[in-house]
Amino acid sequence: MTKRDIYPDHPGIILKEEFLEPMGIRPGTLSRALQVSRDRIAELVKGKRDVTPDTALRLGAFFDMSPEFWLNLQYHYDLVITEKDFSTKILNSIKMSRKEFVLLSH
Template identity: 45%
Template sequence: MSTSPTTTPDNYYSTPGQILDEEFLQPLNISRYRLAKTIGVSETAIGEIIHGKRRISTAMAWRLSKAFGTTAEFWSNLQTDYDLLTFDPASLGDIQPLVTT
């Protein structure tokens, strides 16, 4: 069984949470606690996003966009791109096309 290039252990993709932490929180010297209080979520939720244990939902994307002056699409796209890059299509099994071109 061959693996796709996006599922090899040599590839590394930053999670949306790592980008949140490394590109926003750390450079701006904003604590997880301060972000959580500002956007009305638990500090645990922020920690789980940073550690890749929680996805950025639509509501969270909007909250982050308001806190950082970005767009909700920015955060949603980070999550979608990460999901697509790390998904293993082989896990779907053998699906036969319903439509052929």
């Protein structure tokens, strides 16, 4: 199995497993500290909600780290998932279209 065959963890799972659990923080406690709804954090740690710029700013402030950390996790996750869902057939079709376009434009 190659690295490309493995799906990355959702940023919410990383939040839960790498931050909340080791620090003994419950999602409800975090939601109160961030001044957001419980559902927002509960869905995030279940991988059912994405990290938004607003959430990234709040997490960054709470954990004293950059919001870019959280946005980069989300970006990487989205890119890998999209890439896996974007079939080789579609990619090859786009490449063929590009070649045809170049030939027709000369």
